[in-house]
Amino acid sequence: MNALTHPGFISYFLTNTLSLLGMWILKVGMGWLTWQITQSTFWTSVVSLLLMAPVGLLGPFIAVFVERWDARRAMLATKISMVIITTAIFVIQLLGLHNLWTLVACSTALGFLSSFQHPVRLVFISLVVPRPYLASAVGLNSVSWNLSRIIGPGIAGLTIYSLGLSPTFFLATTFNIPLIICLYFLALNPRLPEAGDTSGFMKRMIDGGAVAIRTPVIFSALILVSLNSFFVRGILEIQPAIVGQIMGGKSYDLAIVTAAAGVGSLLASGWIGLGRLKKSQIQKHLWPMLITGITASALLHFFVSLTVVSLIFIVTGFTATIVGIGAQTLIQLEVQESYRARVMTWWSTVSFGSLFLGGTIAGFLGDIVGIDRAILFMMLAAGTLALFVLPQIKALTSSNQV
Numbered sequence: 012m013n014a015l016t017h018p019g020f021i022s023y024f025l026t027n028t029l030s031l032l033g034m035w036i037l038k039v040g041m042g043w044l045t046w047q048i049t050q051s052t053f054w055t056s057v058v059s060l061l062l063m064a065p066v067g068l069l070g071p072f073i074a075v076f077v078e079r080w081d082a083r084r085a086m087l088a089t090k091i092s093m094v095i096i097t098t099a100i101f102v103i104q105l106l107g108l109h110n111l112w113t114l115v116a117c118s119t120a121l122g123f124l125s126s127f128q129h130p131v132r133l134v135f136i137s138l139v140v141p142r143p144y145l146a147s148a149v150g151l152n153s154v155s156w157n158l159s160r161i162i163g164p165g166i167a168g169l170t171i172y173s174l175g176l177s178p179t180f181f182l183a184t185t186f187n188i189p190l191i192i193c194l195y196f197l198a199l200n201p202r203l204p205e206a207g208d209t210s211g212f213m214k215r216m217i218d219g220g221a222v223a224i225r226t227p228v229i230f231s232a233l234i235l236v237s238l239n240s241f242f243v244r245g246i247l248e249i250q251p252a253i254v255g256q257i258m259g260g261k262s263y264d265l266a267i268v269t270a271a272a273g274v275g276s277l278l279a280s281g282w283i284g285l286g287r288l289k290k291s292q293i294q295k296h297l298w299p300m301l302i303t304g305i306t307a308s309a310l311l312h313f314f315v316s317l318t319v320v321s322l323i324f325i326v327t328g329f330t331a332t333i334v335g336i337g338a339q340t341l342i343q344l345e346v347q348e349s350y351r352a353r354v355m356t357w358w359s360t361v362s363f364g365s366l367f368l369g370g371t372i373a374g375f376l377g378d379i380v381g382i383d384r385a386i387l388f389m390m391l392a393a394g395t396l397a398l399f400v401l402p403q404i405k406a407l408t409s410s411n412q413v
Contacts, residue, residue: 168266219353
């Protein structure tokens, strides 16, 4: 069922989209500022990826407690704290005091807060809508993400080019306020209690991983997510370095290629979010989409034209999102309610952990051999790995279609 027909979801969808718009404005601004300060693909990738790395490192530990937290209060606390950090970024830039280490510190702080917010958000969506709307809500949440990914970089590029970075960071901060108001007043579904579950921290965390490993659909989805995040999404997250080094571009070039990836991602998330694909159809598309994304990423080695690079990012954005949303939707539909937060956070750990490793390695190699060669080397490695691993994953996925 289409989640947009659910009144509570509509208000959450709109304000969350605006908040994500602010996040993308901030992300583009910080990435571009880091490139201007350092001219290093490694540090540009590190600052960008630190916004997400703590989700992968801390996610499983935090998820053990998320299932016992009040979801509304947890969302409000993390979002308000993130607004405080973005305000600090704006003030430091206004005073002209930013350097590499202030950017690293602010990115790390935001990433740490995201490690709390992300598992809460994964559970929160199941409290906003009833189960029949869940697959559509997950997909439309990604529509929200990618709609902001298209518009946000455009606003960021235009604002940086015409007004500078300080107004850019100011916009990023103010765009979070409506979501805070919405979270305070939004009506939520009652949450099913975990009756009698008083097991310890480590046991609950390990149980979540065990459920993921012994459930074939979930396990195969996690393998595909790890490869997708390491080899394809890792490249998407170092776009400031790609634009700066390969293309010799300016802020508006970064806005265009980032928005191009968002166009592809929006098309993909809309395809799933409108509820037109069944579980078996989602499973069938994951394998070829991953291969397509790896192939398209390799082409970045050969082209510097803004038009061609943008087209490549549309393709990689589309394929990466199909694999990411498809895997998340499969897991959401497969997992029991009592294990939802723990299992979904293992999805976050695999996704963001692989993303951080892939992006950091690409950035490190970029400083040594050039980002274009680094991308080609990584995609050749991905293709070689695919020859040995993915046929088995495809067979495992296909054998468990419903």
